[in-house]
Amino acid sequence: MSSQAQKGACLSLGKETRCMTCSLSSLCLPLSLNLEDIDQLDRIIKRRQPLKKGDHLFRQGDNFDSVYAVRSGSLKNYIMTNDGEEQITNFHLPSELVGLDGVDCSSYPVSSKALETTTVCEIPYSRLQNLAQELPDLRNQIFSSMSKEIRDDKQMMLLLSKKNAEERIATFLANLSSRFKRRGYSAYTFRLPMSRNEIGNYLGLAVETVSRVFTRFQTLQLIAVNGKEVHITDRQQLQQVAGVTECEIEQPSKLIAS
Amino acid sequence: MSSQAQKGACLSLGKETRCMTCSLSSLCLPLSLNLEDIDQLDRIIKRRQPLKKGDHLFRQGDNFDSVYAVRSGSLKNYIMTNDGEEQITNFHLPSELVGLDGVDCSSYPVSSKALETTTVCEIPYSRLQNLAQELPDLRNQIFSSMSKEIRDDKQMMLLLSKKNAEERIATFLANLSSRFKRRGYSAYTFRLPMSRNEIGNYLGLAVETVSRVFTRFQTLQLIAVNGKEVHITDRQQLQQVAGVTECEIEQPSKLIAS
DNA sequence: CGGAAGATTGACGTCAGTCAAACTATGTGG
DNA sequence: CCACATAGTTTGACTGACGTCAATCTTCCG
Numbered sequence A, B: 001m002s003s004q005a006q007k008g009a010c011l012s013l014g015k016e017t018r019c020m021t022c023s024l025s026s027l028c029l030p031l032s033l034n035l036e037d038i039d040q041l042d043r044i045i046k047r048r049q050p051l052k053k054g055d056h057l058f059r060q061g062d063n064f065d066s067v068y069a070v071r072s073g074s075l076k077n078y079i080m081t082n083d084g085e086e087q088i089t090n091f092h093l094p095s096e097l098v099g100l101d102g103v104d105c106s107s108y109p110v111s112s113k114a115l116e117t118t119t120v121c122e123i124p125y126s127r128l129q130n131l132a133q134e135l136p137d138l139r140n141q142i143f144s145s146m147s148k149e150i151r152d153d154k155q156m157m158l159l160l161s162k163k164n165a166e167e168r169i170a171t172f173l174a175n176l177s178s179r180f181k182r183r184g185y186s187a188y189t190f191r192l193p194m195s196r197n198e199i200g201n202y203l204g205l206a207v208e209t210v211s212r213v214f215t216r217f218q219t220l221q222l223i224a225v226n227g228k229e230v231h232i233t234d235r236q237q238l239q240q241v242a243g244v245t246e247c248e249i250e251q252p253s254k255l256i257a258s
Numbered sequence C: 001c002g003g004a005a006g007a008t009t010g011a012c013g014t015c016a017g018t019c020a021a022a023c024t025a026t027g028t029g030g
Numbered sequence D: 001c002c003a004c005a006t007a008g009t010t011t012g013a014c015t016g017a018c019g020t021c022a023a024t025c026t027t028c029c030g
Helices: A035-044 A125-134 A136-162 A165-182 A196-203 A207-219 A235-242 B035-044 B125-134 B136-162 B165-182 B196-203 B207-219 B235-242
Strands: A056-058 A066-072 A075-080 A086-092 A111-114 A119-124 A189-191 A223-226 A229-232 B056-058 B066-072 B075-080 B086-092 B111-114 B119-124 B189-191 B223-226 B229-232
Touching: A035 A125, A035 A136, A066 A125, A075 A196, A075 B136, A086 A196, A086 B136, A119 A125, A125 A136, A125 B136, A136 A165, A136 B075, A136 B086, A136 B125, A136 B136, A136 B196, A165 A189, A165 A196, A165 A207, A165 A229, A165 A235, A196 A207, A196 B136, A207 A223, B035 B125, B035 B136, B066 B125, B075 B196, B086 B196, B119 B125, B125 B136, B136 B165, B165 B189, B165 B196, B165 B207, B165 B229, B165 B235, B196 B207, B207 B223
Parallel strands: none
Antiparallel strands: A056 A111, A066 A119, A075 A086, A075 A111, A189 A229, A223 A229, B056 B111, B066 B119, B075 B086, B075 B111, B189 B229, B223 B229
């Protein structure tokens, strides 16, 4: 099982990286934009130095001024409880938008941290706002992203409120699998960018429980795990444990004509 | 303890009810709009017959065409699990926007049901989209509402993932208290529009647990409960149990200059 | 190579769920 | 207006899934 961490990401980190040529454009903000509009969007985007593992993209309380699109690598977003514990609220994979929950705050309401070497496109929010004025498709794409995040959050509430440990982890793995697949990676073999601890934190479980369920799933021949490398042996069964019917796995967002 | 169900809602249900004269306008979409813009918004809004308790505003899967603002009464939103159970994802009070999680779907991803007699303002989404093109303040207000919903959802995840039964219920009561207060009702005495069952469902607890914690809180002199009438005796202590510092209670959204 | 962080496994305890029964409100029809 | 049915709430006894604690093992990096 080899890492596929770079496949599918943008080919180059140089100045010539552009939305137009980015392999993620069909999943990212440019989706549904015409070439001219993409060009306009492209012009306001700042390319950034890659973040190293553990670097913060931003911290809860930092001045809000940009949203970001993940280009390669991955991020975790988390909030702090009043007693200093962290609660991970999201893992972000390439093409996903980060920071939208701060658009009406002067500061980010969450922290965002790189799980591995990660590159992002920075989109200054004030300029995005202006552009959203001119480009209805872009505006709708932003609405769409936020709307999707809300829907995903509701699913997460359902998971946290109703599902047991096995269902949670099966759901988590099936979800990751789908997301990797959409991004051109294998749906069956991938590398978890996060630790067991972070998985547990995100799913509302103790690390030990995560570990135990992983072991149980291996005994049941649903998956094969080696450290962070995961191979899904029986995807259908895994989805069944997740409590999901096939059609629910991927629900690509459908745009309303603008 | 008397019900305060009608206080603060719009004065009249007749044709003359307008955003301009609505007592909720400072909490609702018109917030931050100038008079002219409010008038434009007002013209696309459809007033509706009140919903009776138990009526659906819309059902999961229904054609998405409008978002709604609650005018009086209250709603619960819920999703169905694959095995037919419901998971309540939100309770909506007057001035709150409902249906935003469907804007990039052809159908509503959740159901919305009246907890009591409830009136709403219907806002056809396609017309709202057009108006959002012309009115930057309105557009930002929509972004703002969605952004706030995402933030609330993250808090809810934290609650479901990290808090125990007492903390959950204290958080729930403190939150309701704040929301009633903002709407001009008493922060200390109010009527719960939902059943114990629905509270439990929302908070990821069994009905029995909700009941027991209510009893415990009464023993501790934090609250006094009589059926659905709640009086908060020791708000500070309640917030402490909720695990919230004072400043976190009310975080009115701040708009970025547009 | 060695230390630290992360992962696994086992033993045990506990918080909240389940089941069951009694009690209370709510609403309907005679 | 009462009688009755039904839904909702409360309380108690018991149970089980998952958390906690602790020890060991593995991986990762400098």
